[in-house]
Amino acid sequence: MQEDVNSVSPTLGFIIKTIDYDGYKLNIWDVGGQKTLRTYWKNYFEKTDTLIxxxxxxxxxxxxxxxxxxxGLLVQERLMGASLLVFKNKSDVPGCLTEDEICEGLQLDTIQTHKWHVIxxxxxxxxxxxxxxxxxxxxAKDRLFLY
Structure with missing residues (x-):
């Protein structure tokens, strides 16, 4: 992602990026998580292959x-078929939640409608x-027809 880590901060609003990775073009919509922005999330669901x-x-x-x-997001019709990647951010901070605590807290084991993974x-x-x-x-290579 080649970004200056000194400028890393929570997303306010939204940012659209295209990343070339391993010969594939990934269109990324980075949408902020503040409560005031959540009503806008649905505007970004169309053609979503993976929810991060x-x-x-x-x-x-x-x-x-x-x-x-x-x-609430995972029941949205336009996200059906999308996989879920959960980034456990700040994992380098002592005393942070463990991967098991994240899985339990998000009840990931109950999700049967989406393939999911925690990193x-x-x-x-x-x-x-x-x-x-x-x-x-x-x-995406495993699930989708890519040409």
């Missing part, structure tokens, strides 16, 4: 809200962000 959900692994109090919002990462250091893109591309 970023969880702040240091914020235990918001995990219930995070689960509620995610469950611990750090937006600041860039740790495992590449691994996330690799998973997205491999998943």
């Amino acid at each position: 959900w970023v969880v702040d692994a240091t914020d235990r109090e918001r995990l219930d809200d995070c689960r509620h919002e995610l469950k 611990p990462c750090s937006a600041i250091t860039g740790e495992n962000l590449q691994q996330g893109l690799e998973w997205v591309v491999k998943d």
